[in-house]
Amino acid sequence: MKEYWGSLASVLGVLAFCQSLLQVLFPPELRFAALKLFNRIFNVFNSYCYFDITEIDGVNTNELYNAVQLYLSSSVSISGSRLSLTRALNSSAITFGLTNNDTLFDTFNGVNVLWEHIVTQRQAQTFSWRPMPDEKRGFTLRIKKKDKSLILDSYLDYIMEKANDIRRKNEDRLLYTNSRGGSLDSRGHPWESVPFKHPSTFETLAMDPAKKGEIMEDLKDFANGQSFYQKTGRAWKRGYLLYGPPGTGKSSMIAAMANYLGYDIYDLELTEVHNNSELRKLLMKTSSKSIIVIEDIDCSINLSNRKKGTANNSSIGRSYCDPEMRSGPGVGTGDEGGNSITLSGLLNFTDGLWSCCGSERIFVFTTNHVDKLDPALLRSGRMDMHVFMNYCSFPALKILLKNYLGREESDLDEGVLKELEEVIDKAEMTPADISELLIKNRRNKDKAVIELLEALKERAERKSKSGECVREKNLNDVEEEEQEKRALDSPKEGCAFDESCKKDEEDEEKKIK
Numbered sequence: 001m002k003e004y005w006g007s008l009a010s011v012l013g014v015l016a017f018c019q020s021l022l023q024v025l026f027p028p029e030l031r032f033a034a035l036k037l038f039n040r041i042f043n044v045f046n047s048y049c050y051f052d053i054t055e056i057d058g059v060n061t062n063e064l065y066n067a068v069q070l071y072l073s074s075s076v077s078i079s080g081s082r083l084s085l086t087r088a089l090n091s092s093a094i095t096f097g098l099t100n101n102d103t104l105f106d107t108f109n110g111v112n113v114l115w116e117h118i119v120t121q122r123q124a125q126t127f128s129w130r131p132m133p134d135e136k137r138g139f140t141l142r143i144k145k146k147d148k149s150l151i152l153d154s155y156l157d158y159i160m161e162k163a164n165d166i167r168r169k170n171e172d173r174l175l176y177t178n179s180r181g182g183s184l185d186s187r188g189h190p191w192e193s194v195p196f197k198h199p200s201t202f203e204t205l206a207m208d209p210a211k212k213g214e215i216m217e218d219l220k221d222f223a224n225g226q227s228f229y230q231k232t233g234r235a236w237k238r239g240y241l242l243y244g245p246p247g248t249g250k251s252s253m254i255a256a257m258a259n260y261l262g263y264d265i266y267d268l269e270l271t272e273v274h275n276n277s278e279l280r281k282l283l284m285k286t287s288s289k290s291i292i293v294i295e296d297i298d299c300s301i302n303l304s305n306r307k308k309g310t311a312n313n314s315s316i317g318r319s320y321c322d323p324e325m326r327s328g329p330g331v332g333t334g335d336e337g338g339n340s341i342t343l344s345g346l347l348n349f350t351d352g353l354w355s356c357c358g359s360e361r362i363f364v365f366t367t368n369h370v371d372k373l374d375p376a377l378l379r380s381g382r383m384d385m386h387v388f389m390n391y392c393s394f395p396a397l398k399i400l401l402k403n404y405l406g407r408e409e410s411d412l413d414e415g416v417l418k419e420l421e422e423v424i425d426k427a428e429m430t431p432a433d434i435s436e437l438l439i440k441n442r443r444n445k446d447k448a449v450i451e452l453l454e455a456l457k458e459r460a461e462r463k464s465k466s467g468e469c470v471r472e473k474n475l476n477d478v479e480e481e482e483q484e485k486r487a488l489d490s491p492k493e494g495c496a497f498d499e500s501c502k503k504d505e506e507d508e509e510k511k512i513k
Ligand SMILES: Nc1ncnc2c1ncn2[C@@H]1O[C@H](COP(=O)(O)OP(=O)(O)OP(=O)(O)O)[C@@H](O)[C@H]1O
Pocket: 204, 205, 206, 207, 244, 245, 246, 247, 248, 249, 250, 251, 252, 253, 367, 368, 389, 430, 431, 432, 433, 435
């Protein structure tokens, strides 16, 4: 053993001696040139090329580093025994990554590449306004020289895209609102956000399964349709109009859409937007893969009215649906002096050139009164899908019974089921009303079903009675109208009327004279 240490010491001594001899014999310039030459020769014979992706590029964080880290964390073939675990802010998932000098093979388009994570200690800190981390971290990508041009660009694009997907999947959805009324936050952002935790999904949504399936298909096609939209020269966006009585699930449907696609929601409060240019700015600050929602579009905005209202208060209370208002000078031309929001501004927002800044966005408008909407908003190509959210139907009821009481169709008494089916359409009850009833009695499931049936029957009866009254009233009205018409059309009576009018006029003229 002693001999071994002795010989090692002598070898090291010889090496140190050679090094100092080289330093004496060759000046630094010569050594540097020799090293350069050696590197060149090495590169000529080396069949690989290397790319360094450092964590910090100058003073900025390198987005590509984070993307590579996230992308590699999704790889199942990490062989290292030590992995780093991270959980980002707003995230409900944990990601893992490579630790120091760990390596990982990856394959892209049939080409093998090697990733190495390199961590070194940062040398003595130079002065910087921004504190630098103690460690210098980076990835080195090794690719065969012949494959370099084949994959480099597309591979890096692929990594960025994949990382964004993982980030979106890991992060909770965000719900944005512009309720600050146009003021900006410290970063100049007009939107405020909170984590979006709405539990509504397409499974919990009570509606006709065929219609639901159609909407889900449409959303999937949209999300996967980048190349289709590019090929057809259309902006990558889609418009949904959800209409129907209150409590039929319009807002729940929006939440289900966001959860299904993993998109954020921008809840646009139009009453807080002062003019068209503000609307445009809000649009520009929305991210792609998002749903932009305007709820109760018929009530949330009095388009040209707002402009007229400032000049003449008598017009307050009239909506943009009023044809007179629509054809007014302020509508349809664009900014209109820049101090009001107009129908054309809104249409530009959803449909015009500005709507394409960013991509992959869904616009959803909701209303309880589709008949009040301007035809310009409804014309084809503007709102691609018109979805009528109706009162609870029998298939929708079955979904509610399953979700709230855990009762499948087969668990229910056949007679009760039949009665429910007969009465549900006549009762015209909303899913919101039905779910309230089911929640109230959810501990006693049989009682819940019986009470629901009774409530539906009672309601159906009331509806049919009120329907009869309305029908009777309508008949009376029609009869009265016809009588009036007959009275007006009758020549004799008409003459008498004309004569008496003439007489009155003559008397009036005499008085004046
Ligand atoms: N189709 C549905 N499926 C499941 N739950 C529903 C449905 N419709 C309504 N609900 C229940 O009723 C509540 C109210 O529904 P929601 O807010 O979605 O109705 P809405 O159509 O948006 O009403 P409004 O027109 O008043 O905005 C929801 O929280 C949900 O629990």
